[in-house]
Amino acid sequence: MSQSRKNIRDAVVTLLSGATAAGTNVYANRETSLWETELPAILVYTKEETAEPRSISYKQSIRTLDLIVEIKALATEIVDNQLEDIAEDVETVMIANQSLSGSALSVEYISTSISLDSDSETEKGVAALTFKVKYIK
Numbered sequence: 001m002s003q004s005r006k007n008i009r010d011a012v013v014t015l016l017s018g019a020t021a022a023g024t025n026v027y028a029n030r031e032t033s034l035w036e037t038e039l040p041a042i043l044v045y046t047k048e049e050t051a052e053p054r055s056i057s058y059k060q061s062i063r064t065l066d067l068i069v070e071i072k073a074l075a076t077e078i079v080d081n082q083l084e085d086i087a088e089d090v091e092t093v094m095i096a097n098q099s100l101s102g103s104a105l106s107v108e109y110i111s112t113s114i115s116l117d118s119d120s121e122t123e124k125g126v127a128a129l130t131f132k133v134k135y136i137k
Contacts, residue, residue: 006028011100012100015094020042022041026044027044028045029043029045030043042069046068050063060136060137061136066132067130068129071128086127087112090129108131112130114127
């Protein structure tokens, strides 16, 4: 895995930690096992990346990375409000920090998908926010 993608994930975890109702339950891993007491929580991971040559020499490229910020909350009667409130906070933090602490050129919000995860013992509401992050490598 590219060190740049790891730096971007780590920067997002640092920015979001303590900035939403998820508190410090923010992790740079899509497969983090979560206990009920750790919800709500945020998982930060990458999905897809494209590259465009920056110059004729092809030594550097401008990368566009699909970054997913996934919010998980216990499925209760307030789960939708909880997911939407945290998602709004995530968007605000991400857009206000375009360089992601020097790791990126820009951040663009793309979409949010909200669903219910009933595959585990504890039913959870899930909101997955997609951002396009541009950086040079």
